[in-house]
Amino acid sequence: MARLKKPINYIEDLCASQDVQTRQIGFLLKRNYRIWTTNLKLHDFEVFLSTIQRHKEKIGLAQFFGKFRAYAFEEYVYRLIKSKIPLPRGFDVFWGEEVQVLLEKDRAYNMEVDISIGRPGKYDSICPTVVVDCKVEIDASRLKTAMASFAILKQFIPDVNCFLVYMKKDVSDIFFQLVCNWIDGAYDISTVKDESKRFIKNLTRVLQKYNRSFI
Numbered sequence: 001m002a003r004l005k006k007p008i009n010y011i012e013d014l015c016a017s018q019d020v021q022t023r024q025i026g027f028l029l030k031r032n033y034r035i036w037t038t039n040l041k042l043h044d045f046e047v048f049l050s051t052i053q054r055h056k057e058k059i060g061l062a063q064f065f066g067k068f069r070a071y072a073f074e075e076y077v078y079r080l081i082k083s084k085i086p087l088p089r090g091f092d093v094f095w096g097e098e099v100q101v102l103l104e105k106d107r108a109y110n111m112e113v114d115i116s117i118g119r120p121g122k123y124d125s126i127c128p129t130v131v132v133d134c135k136v137e138i139d140a141s142r143l144k145t146a147m148a149s150f151a152i153l154k155q156f157i158p159d160v161n162c163f164l165v166y167m168k169k170d171v172s173d174i175f176f177q178l179v180c181n182w183i184d185g186a187y188d189i190s191t192v193k194d195e196s197k198r199f200i201k202n203l204t205r206v207l208q209k210y211n212r213s214f215i
Helices: 007-015 020-039 042-054 062-084 140-156 173-180 196-208
Strands: 092-095 098-103 108-112 115-120 126-139 161-170 185-188
Touching (some): 007 062, 020 062, 062 092, 062 115, 062 126, 062 196, 098 140, 126 196, 140 161, 140 173, 161 196, 173 185, 185 196
Parallel strands (some): 126 161, 161 185
Antiparallel strands (some): 115 126
16 A cells, blocks of 8 residues: 655645644745655755754654655655656556565465565555665664565565665664675665765666566
């Protein structure tokens, strides 16, 4: 199932608030949202996230605030992939959908992932070629969670390519490198160290292996 609530829905909720200041924040975020979704410039996206951060007290509960930022980053990565990468015939990019991990006669298991690239499978799930985990902030706990998901995917889908993208890293370099040796790539997508071009280049190379005929 796709994300039931997307960043634009959070923004619309703020714009509909009975509180004047909250509505003003919503209108500001709506303008910022329109800018970065149009030009996909990383600086403009970070302005959007900074605005959310600056007004988190008015935006609401920590869970609400955290999901707002997380889903916004997912959307940025989703839009970036859709706009920059030629897809093999029959493939598509999916955001917040379940991927098919196991499908046997008497059992099936799907897993929801942030971004996936692949073909539609049975029972409203995706047969993934690529899975991307998006983290605004990556710490040891979040890194372990991502690795657990990747391990399950690779156990049952050995050919799946697993990528991690993040904006801020709060984990030791040694542990990060050890973990990243087990995945297909990790990329810092922030204005501090923008690796988005390398991410797109490597992702394109992976997809070229699957089908030389692009749509």
